[in-house]
Amino acid sequence: MNHSDDSQTPQENEHDILEDGFDFEDIEGHEEDDYSYKSPEKIDFSIITMGWRELVFFDDLFLNMQGINIGISDPVITQYEYNLLFEYIEIEKTPRDSAMLVSAFSQMWVFSLYELLRQWRDRRFNVRKWHENGGIREKIKHLSDGDELNLAKNIRRRQLQAYSENKEMRDMLDAQWLTIEPVYRAVELYRMNLAKHTAPGKESIVPRAPGYGRINMLCGAMDYELASKDGTYTIINRRDLADALRRAFLELP
DSSP states (O other), rough: OOOOOOGSSHHHTOOOOSSOOOOOHHHHHGGEEEEEEGGGOOOOTTHHHHHGGSSSTTTTTTHHHHHHHHHHHHHHHHHHHHHHHHHHHHSOOOOOOOOHHHHHHHHHHHHHHHHHHHHHHHHHHHHHHHHTTTOOOHHHHHHHHHHHHHHHHHHHHHHHHHHHOOOOHHHHHHHHHHHHHHHHHHHHHHIIIIIIIIITTBBHHHHHHHHEEOOOTTTEEEEEEEOOOSSSEEOOOOHHHHHHHHHHTOOOO
């Protein structure tokens, strides 16, 4: 089996690639038929903005800043999505410029979310590996050398020290990953289809129309048809991912 470049990451060594095709219910938590989107005034947008700080390692100021960026841009894009829907209904045809704008903002938002979740996942994988093979002390020592004014290095060193000494922290991190992983897999599916024009873990799968979206008639988000590595297709939009992330944050241990 040929793998894409993105599959050559800690996830492959960790044997955590999903064996089956992506299941829509993994991120929705309900049947598709009974799904409805909350109106913007009923959404608690602070959940994404504030939720990152509940994750292990997000005491890292710079990781948390990325999470805040994702949170504060979510309501802005959500309003753009509803504006697109209202404009479509009013003029009874696709408003091309507005649709292109929402599509661009949606993809950039999801790609940013992917990079942050992937960085957190990879940090968890690496720290756990170093702890298990006895290399974590050497990593701490390495981070202790050099520029004491490098705040990012100081944060990393402190996190490694805490991880090596605190079993409760290690268990919490593993439990949090299990809660967040379905969201990560959905975001990965979206990103691989739209940015790489392939399915996660299988280069031979070529999506039918990568990047082509249609306006969702319930929330205005751009629906994309995404190919899984088993050749099946799922329709997901940015709003689905934002809602899934909100639910995951509320369910964190």
